[in-house]
Amino acid sequence: MKIPYSWLKEFVDTRLSPAQAQEALTMAGVEVSSCRFLGEGLDSVVTARILEMRPHPDADRLSLCKVTDGSTTFGIVCGAKNMKAGDAVALAKIGARLPNGVEIKKAKIRGQASEGMLCSEQELKLAEASAGIMILPEDTAPGIPLADALGLSDWLLEVEITPNRGDCLSVLGVAREIASITGEKVVLPDVSFPEEGAPIGDLVRIDVSDPDLCPRYTARAVSGVTVAPSPDWMRRRLTMCGIRPINNIVDVTNYLLLEVGQPMHAFDLDRLRGGRIDVRAPKEALVFTTLDGSERKIDPGMLLIRDGEGPVAVAGVMGGANSEVVDGTSRVVFESAHFSPPSIRRTAKRLGLSSEASYRFERGVDPAGTVYAADRAVSLLSRFAPCFVARGVIDVGGKSVTPRTVSFRPERATRIMGRAYAPETCMEIFGRLGFPVADDGTGTWNVTVPTHRFDIEREIDLVEEVARLSGYESIPTTYPESKAPEFSGDDRFVDVQERAFDFLRGRGFSQAVNFSFVAGRTWERLGAFLGFDPADAVRLVNPISDDTTLMRPHLLTGLLSNVADNVRRFVDDVRLYESGKAFGKSYAGGHFEEPRLGMILCGKRFPGDWSGADASADFFDMKGVVEPLLLHLCASPVHVVPTRLRPFFEEGKAADILRDGEVVGWFGAIRKELLASFELTGPVFYGEIRLAKAAASPPPPGQYEPLPKFPPVFRDVACVFPAGVPVGDVLAMVREVSAEVEEAGVFDIFTGEKIGDGYKSVGIRVKLQSLDRTLTEAEVHSIHSKIVNLLENRFGGKIRTS
């Protein structure tokens, strides 16, 4: 909210300068984000009057003006055409430095001396654009600093009000805060005025049929008023605060909204059918046109102001077109009511219509302030617009407003804040706040809270008042007593994650962070390739854009589009990983989210290699990352099996990773169709690990086994298998042949004409070892035979003898 300092001074004649007020309010919890001098750059700009004006002898577009500031006459060359002799204008004298940065110097323009400049609103930064120079009101006296003439010798404070402090959404509220800080007094303007009209009860009848939603409804009325522009000073203040002046009646209501925080509404009494107002929520839905011209769908339960026949306003939110003040209006009812905050908020939300009024009602408006606001409104109006104020005030529900009492123990403030607060200190602070205190000597006080402070209901709220008004800087710094920290499952998860990050970093992978939401339409379109199950999708009700409609079912698309983006930027060798959650809802327990680690890899196997081995990365480069990573994290064996369940991988280049029979991850070559839809061509490899499952339990400590004392024997077997035989299975079985088979590995694989189509030759090296003896030739031979037997009979292999 924007508040002119001069307006604040009308309510509290504070000794604080604008800058001091900014600092003091901020440190008391009412943040003033800026404090700007409005007359900035207007130092040498004064009001002046044009004495005569004639064309420039040598330039068609220019004119020569003689202007006076009341004592001196200046010759000015001017390029604008919108002025005439007698006009009051803004004169920038020699030496002025305008708000737009222009410095005014003595100049000769086409041979004619110019002793200053006549300014436009735009040049003075008073408007975004202007058609010519600024013409001031006719009655402007020459020679006054322009800032004074325009009321710009003032500061504008921009105040950020937290949702609990609705009472500060006004000049009066912020003035009260200043008074609470400094101990100065708030003075309310006098609201006396003559009541010369008919009794208000003769003019309008007011009923409140839903008093729960409208605990108080106050009204004043005037007659014989002429709708006209309001005075300059009022228009200026409204404009400064961001409200567009309309006419004297509407401006007065808006002025009061800003001044005391009471939203008001003005009805044209002659347009209120039956001369009555009824405050009630409809039982059935209806359509109503608000004064901004929009048709609003009103649901049952939304509070309306009705006249004798139908709705005339959405209570506390916006008035209706059918009853607003218009040019010919002469009789006006001013509404100054108190509405229930949740009801206003519900209505404003449902209508998608937040107004200055609804914003304040939601946050709480002082129910005790309605009469003062109504009085102040008619008093102001009657000062500049002749009218008859109806006698009396209508005040439905006015008797029910009583201030709240809250108990308070000074000792409690000390306990919470960790700083001693003497009872006298607390007492003094409550005094500044205007909270009467009753102390019966029991150590528990009864503090009476004024009705404008909605936020104070409990002792802790009073503790906060004491703490903030004695300054947080007075709180010492101590340290909480130390306790041995817990080590939670999430601590372990964080550690595991860090180890994974370090491992991947060492393997040349950089870390990506993508949004958890993805573009639903991409997933729908590529559903078959992404394994997308629409029934399992977690969708947003109100996404910020089409790209964020769905919570990602897995991490692939984010990383894949990162690869595409980087390739587009001429980075071809990409290695990225991301740690984040995947979402679904079909898993047990309804809702599902799981931490995953995704890895993506493309380009050269060894970027920057100079040895001539310019190989592209392949499936086994990804396997060579995923498998050791899992061993690094959980140190228990994992099992890689071919899979057909991952449609985002090329068939035949896809594998699942099992740990203790459970799928803990998968990896493979990303399917061509997917690559194409991301405008990628080269092979891209992807792996995803279910991080929490992969590292679910810490590995048990390794157990020592005696080291062999006898030499091992190595045997190589070359064997031709049908191409489909999985070598991993062969090796696993070979290891089971006898206890002496310590290790079995592949040292060579090849295919080709010599071997025959549909076959592959696999070289297997076996290490034989006994713990208790040197193996004899006969034993080695026997094991070797068993292995050959296995390869031939179990896997259809043929031993190569060459």
Place this chain on the structure above:
Amino acid sequence: MPGASEQITRLLDEGMAAIAAARGESDLLDAKGRFFGKKGAVSAILKGIAALPAEERKAVGEMANRARAGLESAFDARLSEIREKERLVREGRERIDVTLPGRGPMPGHRHPVSQTMSDIISVFRRLGFSVQGGPDVETDYYNFEALNFPPEHPARDMQDTFYVESAAGDLVLRTHTSPIQIRTMERMKPPVRIIAPGTVYRSDSDITHSPMFHQVEGLAVDRDITMADLKGLLTEFCRMTFGPGKPLRFRPSYFPFTEPSAEVDIRCVICGGSGCRVCKESGWLEILGAGMVDPSVFGFVGYDPEEYAGFAFGMGVERIAMLRHGISDIRLFFENDIRFLSQF
């Protein structure tokens, strides 16, 4: 033996010359064989010494032994010389260009947000806090209600919320990691000392706001926790994160789940307090929100506010990462441009 001494002198001269002339190790061994090896000329003289008259034996023996010792030491010296020379030649031949890149990948890069988050977590773990996580898709109860945001309360406008489709209509993407406070307190009795890092979501997007970002929330509940403890802890955290000599400023603010509440500002890390664009000329940077746990929150989890007190604090990780690394546009964090990531 007439002329034995002359003979020794001659052998010594010849031997020395042969050693000096040896070009390689084999020349040298050859010279050794000829002059002072087991079958060499000097050895032959020593073997023939028994045939000499007794009065000459001693002198000739001593002379021969001296000659052999002299030759041996010359031999050793020359051998070292030759080997050193050969080594230099070989090494010169086998020299490689050590400035060529090593084999295997250079390390990748940690994402600055993730790194900052890790650093924050490790500071608080050192200060005795334990990590707790929670779901990203939260219920209205945990995200708002139990944190003292009543339905229809304007405080809900402080956080633009993403709603998630659900039958009951009560699911949201968590707007802060504060729901973890509630979940933790429901599960355990004080003392509680946790930090809750995580991804959070708000419907807001510009150069300083991202619809998804990261937070670290902290909570401590015990019998004697005070706001002074909160001040002490956060002062220590800022010292460990931003370095010493950066004063903090606590100013009153409002969060529904803490009271009293504070915004914590640090002396601007860019201008040092003189005023700049980053701190909007104020000399201070807002880095976190904090306060004493509101008694209503204790009410939701069944803690007695007369017995226990607690503090909570929360910070945006991106904001701190932006300050640490001088990044002005939050959107860079989510583009995953390798040229950006490689800078950290």
